[in-house]
Amino acid sequence: MLITTNAIVLSKLKYKDNDLIVKCYTQQLGVVSFLLRGVLKSKKGSAKTAYFQLFSQLQLVIDHKNNRTLHTIKETKLNHLYSSLHTHVLKSAIVMFLAEVLTNTLKEEEQNETLFSYIETTLLWLDNHSEYSNFHLLFLLNFTKYLGFYPDLNNTEYPFFNLSDGKFENKKSDKYSISGENLLLLKQLLGTTFDALSSVKINAKQRQSFLSMILLYFELHLGSFKTPKSLQIFNQVFS
Numbered sequence: 001m002l003i004t005t006n007a008i009v010l011s012k013l014k015y016k017d018n019d020l021i022v023k024c025y026t027q028q029l030g031v032v033s034f035l036l037r038g039v040l041k042s043k044k045g046s047a048k049t050a051y052f053q054l055f056s057q058l059q060l061v062i063d064h065k066n067n068r069t070l071h072t073i074k075e076t077k078l079n080h081l082y083s084s085l086h087t088h089v090l091k092s093a094i095v096m097f098l099a100e101v102l103t104n105t106l107k108e109e110e111q112n113e114t115l116f117s118y119i120e121t122t123l124l125w126l127d128n129h130s131e132y133s134n135f136h137l138l139f140l141l142n143f144t145k146y147l148g149f150y151p152d153l154n155n156t157e158y159p160f161f162n163l164s165d166g167k168f169e170n171k172k173s174d175k176y177s178i179s180g181e182n183l184l185l186l187k188q189l190l191g192t193t194f195d196a197l198s199s200v201k202i203n204a205k206q207r208q209s210f211l212s213m214i215l216l217y218f219e220l221h222l223g224s225f226k227t228p229k230s231l232q233i234f235n236q237v238f239s
Contacts, residue, residue: 003028003064006079008119009056010103012049014040021070022052023103024060025119030110032062035070051076053086054099055123085127093237094126094136100228101140105147105218115146122194131198133238134189134207138197140214141189149221151190161186163217176220181206182213208235
């Protein structure tokens with residue numbers, strides 16, 4: 001069955017000597033993996049692999065068969081040519097880190113057009129803006145809406161937030177109750193848009209602390225979530 005769909009590249013992995021396995025988040029089918037045969041052995045193939053950089057936005061014609069785990073791509077077109085996302089060192093670090101998080105969390109072959117639109121539009125925002133040091137924090141926080149554990153916005157005036165329950169609370173109930181700088185930043189980000197993100201002023205140490213907290217939040221609510229391998233490199237780049 002041939003299906004035409006927009007897609008965002010999440011990961012690629014060399015397979016055997018000349019093949020690639022590429023995982024994409026597609027608008028029509030959710031997460032789909034593809035086998036690209038022989039693309040690493042010729043100049044024509046290497047030109048084709050350039051389409052499949054992390055977070056590339058593509059239009060694909062897919063030969064999709066329900067009984068397969070690896071599908072075939074018949075046609076590939078670039079939907080958007082980024083101006084800086086793949087060439088700017090700091091933006092590339094964000095791309096590598098967030099692509100690993102999405103690969104880790106998005107598992108199902110299931111259509112979710114609102115989530116696809118969120119990823120698509122926020123990546124375009126990142127590509128087009130020069131102040132983005134807190135982009136990944138707001139991206140991950142908003143991402144929890146689509147995963148089903150966005151913080152409960154009742155009682156935001158309370159002095160604690162419980163990561164396990166996803167709720168604000170008046171008293172510290174267990175080791176997952178946070179307060180202090182992370183709580184203040186959480187409250188600030190809950191009321192912030194990407195366009196207003198430059199007004200959030202924090203230093204590298206605060207940024208790393210909040211990122212560790214939000215990754216713990218993911219871990220508590222997603223049983224299979226693992227700390228991204230790229231986290232250490234990412235923190236070094238942003239220190």
